[in-house]
Amino acid sequence: MSFDVQKVRADFPILDQKVYGKSYIYFDSAATALRPVQVLSAVEKIYKEFNGNPHRGAHYMSNQTTVAYEAVRDKVASLINTPKREEIIFTKGTTESINLVAYSFGEAFVNEGDEIIVSEMEHHANIVPWQMLAQRKKAILKVLPITDKGELIIDELDSLISKKTKLLAINLVSNVLGTVNPVKEIIEIAHKSNVPVLIDAAQGIQHTIVDVQDLDCDFLVFSGHKLYGPTGVGCLYGKEKWLNDMPPFLGGGEMIEQVSFSGTTFNELPYKFEAGTPNFTEVIGLGAAIDYVNEIGLENIANYEHELLVYATEKMKTIEGIRFIGEAKNKASVISFLVGNIHPYDMGMFLDKMGFAVRTGHHCAQPLIDRLKIPGTVRLSFAFYNTKEEIDLFIEAIKKVITMF
Ligand code: PMP
Numbered sequence: 001m002s003f004d005v006q007k008v009r010a011d012f013p014i015l016d017q018k019v020y021g022k023s024y025i026y027f028d029s030a031a032t033a034l035r036p037v038q039v040l041s042a043v044e045k046i047y048k049e050f051n052g053n054p055h056r057g058a059h060y061m062s063n064q065t066t067v068a069y070e071a072v073r074d075k076v077a078s079l080i081n082t083p084k085r086e087e088i089i090f091t092k093g094t095t096e097s098i099n100l101v102a103y104s105f106g107e108a109f110v111n112e113g114d115e116i117i118v119s120e121m122e123h124h125a126n127i128v129p130w131q132m133l134a135q136r137k138k139a140i141l142k143v144l145p146i147t148d149k150g151e152l153i154i155d156e157l158d159s160l161i162s163k164k165t166k167l168l169a170i171n172l173v174s175n176v177l178g179t180v181n182p183v184k185e186i187i188e189i190a191h192k193s194n195v196p197v198l199i200d201a202a203q204g205i206q207h208t209i210v211d212v213q214d215l216d217c218d219f220l221v222f223s224g225h226k227l228y229g230p231t232g233v234g235c236l237y238g239k240e241k242w243l244n245d246m247p248p249f250l251g252g253g254e255m256i257e258q259v260s261f262s263g264t265t266f267n268e269l270p271y272k273f274e275a276g277t278p279n280f281t282e283v284i285g286l287g288a289a290i291d292y293v294n295e296i297g298l299e300n301i302a303n304y305e306h307e308l309l310v311y312a313t314e315k316m317k318t319i320e321g322i323r324f325i326g327e328a329k330n331k332a333s334v335i336s337f338l339v340g341n342i343h344p345y346d347m348g349m350f351l352d353k354m355g356f357a358v359r360t361g362h363h364c365a366q367p368l369i370d371r372l373k374i375p376g377t378v379r380l381s382f383a384f385y386n387t388k389e390e391i392d393l394f395i396e397a398i399k400k401v402i403t404m405f
Contacts, residue, residue: 002300003296003297003300003301003303003304003384005304005384005385005386005387008036008296008384008385009385009387011036011037011038011292012034012035012036012037012385013037014026014034014035015034015385018355019355019357020353020354020355022354022355023355024355024357025355025356025357025390025393025394026357026383026385026386027356027357027358027380027381027382027386027390027394028357028358028359028379028380028381029206029226029381029382029383029386030175030203030226030334030359030379030381031359031381032225032226032231033206033225033226033227033228033383034228034383034385035228035229035230035285035289036228036289036292038288038289038291038292039228039229039230039285039288039289039292041288042284042285042287042288043230043281043282043284043285043288046065046068046280046281046284046285047281050064050065050068051065052064052065052066053065053277053280054066054069054070054278054280055069055254055271056253056254056277065280065284068280068284068287069278069280069283069284071287072090072283072284072286072287072290073085073088073090073270075287075290075291076088076235076237076286076290079205079210079290079294080205080210080211080212080220080237081210081211081212081213081214082212082213082237083213084240085270086240086268086269086270087237087238087239087240087243087269087270088235088236088237088270089235089236089237089238089243089269089270089273089274090233090234090235090270090274090278090279090283091221091233091234091235091236091273092232092233092234092279093223093224093225093231093232093233093234094125094200094202094221094222094223094234095125095223095234096234097221097222097234097235097236098125098126098129098169098198098200098221099129099249100236100249100273101129101198101219101221101236101238101246102129102130102132102133103129103133103249104246104247104248104249104273105166105167105219105242105246106133106136106137106139107246107247108245108246108247109166109167109245110133110137110139110166110167111137111139112137112138112139113138113139113140113164114137114139114140114164114165114166115139115140115141115142115162115164115165115166116130116133116134116139116140116141116142116165116166116167116168116169117141117142117143117144117157117160117161117165117167117168117169117170117195118130118141118142118143118144118168118169118170119143119144119145119146119152119170119171119181120143120144120145120146120367120368120371121146121150121152121171121174121176121177121179121365121368122169122170122171122200122365122367122368123171123175123200123202123363123364123365124364124365124366125200125202125364126169126170126171126198126200127141127367130169139166140164142160142165143367144156144157144160144170145371146368146371148372149326149327149328150174150177150178150179150325150326150327150328151179151328151329152170152179152181152182152186154182154185154186154189157186157189157190158189161189161190161193161195165193165195166195166196167195167196167197167198167218168186168190168195168196168197168198169197169198169200170183170186170197170198170199170200171199171200171201171202171203171204172199172200172201172203172204172205172208172210173201173203173204173207173208173332173334174203174326174334174365174368175202175203175334175363175364175365176325176326176334176336176363176365176368176369176377176379177325177326177328177331177334177336177368178309178326178328178331178332178333178334178335178336178381179326179328179330179331180204180208180328180330180331180332182330183197183199183215183217184214184215184216187199187215187216187217188216191216196218196219196239196242197217197218197219198217198218198219198220198221199215199217199219199220199221200221200222201220201221201222202221202222202223202226203226203332203334204222204332205222205226205227206226206227206228206293206301206383207298207301207302207305207332207333208298208302208332209298209299209302212237217237218238218239218242219236219237219238219239219242220236220237221234221235221236221237222234222235224282224283224285224286224289227286227289227290227293228289228292228293228383229282229285229286229288229289229290230279230281230282230285230286230289231282232279232282233279233282233283233285233286236273240269243269243270243272243273244269248266248272248273248275249273249275250273250275250276251264251275252275252276253275253276253277254267254271254274254275254276254278255267255271255272255273255274255275296384300384301384304384305332305333305382305383305384306333308333308382308386308387308388308391309331309332309333309335309382311388311391312335312380312382312391312394313335315391315392315395316335316337316395316398318395319339319395319398319399319402320340320402321339321340321402322337322338322339323337323338323339324336324337325337325338325372325374325377333381333382333383334379334380334381334382335379335380335381336363336377336378336379337377337378337379338374338377338378339378339398339401339402340402340405342401342402342405343375343376344360344361344375344376344377344378345360345361345376346405347360347378347398347401348360348361348378350397350400350401350404351378351394351397351398351401354397354400356394356397358378358379358380359378359379359381360376360377360378360379361376361377362376363376363377363379380394
């Protein structure tokens with residue numbers, strides 16, 4: 001199918017909104033993507049037509065919800081090519097998925113003196129849960145460094161890994177630098193020393209084809225809201241061999257097999273990790289988002305977004321005093337930059353008043369911002385509903401802001 005940006009834009013009614021009386025130009029999809037009408041209708045349909053708690057009731061609507069909810073597990077399994085549907089756990093998002101692994105894997109496998117490795121370019125969601133685990137278990141957090149251009153120094157991995165290394169947690173795409181990390185190569189290196197790997201695909205799943213069998217990752221996590229789905233839903237993929245040996249994270253309904261005051265036995269996968277009423281409405285909305293993305297085709301999305309990335313980068317080079325933060329060879333459609341001495345917050349504030357939604361600041365990656373010795377960045381992130389015309393308007397706007405300083 002050929003890609004028609006105007007056709008897909010019609011699916012995103014929010015793009016017709018005006019802000020401060022101006023056209024709304026959304027360059028903040030890395031923070032949260034917009035949702036197409038197909039997702040909005042799926043969510044509305046559940047509340048309007050077939051509300052019912054999945055897995056619980058024997059009544060008609062509860063069964064309908066159960067079938068729809070479980071069908072999404074199959075869609076996710078197919079999206080990331082998992083061997084077994086039971087290896088997909090629905091969570092609230094990437095953050096909860098990583099916390100689940102940090103807690104449960106940590107309980108089962110991490111002891112005093114053990115080591116966890118993360119990289120210098122991780123989001124706080126892939127740092128803090130490991131720090132909390134390290135504190136709880138008196139373990140050690142080690143950090144894989146990056147180059148000034150924003151690429152991982154993979155050559156240092158071998159010397160960082162030791163007999164004490166219990167897990168390596170790394171992102172597929174950096175939310176600040178846009179760097180696409182060579183995770184397959186990293187996983188191969190880690191596996192040579194029998195170190196399992198968690199991939200934070202929060203910024204990758206919407207831009208590239210992710211195949212967990214090809215990667216051979218041990219865990220992979222992502223959020224629905226960055227994949228054009230609703231908020232409050234995300235996924236954890238984990239190899240069955242790990243998930244089976246990990247204790248539950250949250251306790252409550254549905255994650256049990258048998259409860260008595262003398263003790264409780266737990267349900268099998270995936271339910272062992274899905275305590276309480278799940279966000280079934282959002283899960284079903286995520287299913288609609290996956291259908292939508294599949295219909296356009298991730299390859300078409302990746303190609304078009306790459307075209308936008310190259311177009312914007314080349315045009316932005318003409319801005320006097322611009323400095324790109326993140327110049328990796330392989331990048332997703334994220335551009336972080338600074339101009340002269342203009343503080344990113346000032347730039348963001350002026351751009352906002354002109355109708356542009358960009359993100360400014362440390363992007364929940366303070367250690368990376370400290371490493372780069374900068375106050376933060378202005379970040380624009382594209383999705384397939386953005387256009388070259390929007391980029392042209394953005395560049396004019398930046399030039400206008402510069403004249404104000
Ligand atoms: N990791 C990365 C790389 C991210 O970009 C984000 C979101 N900005 C997260 C983790 C956390 O995702 P969420 O807030 O949806 O849990």
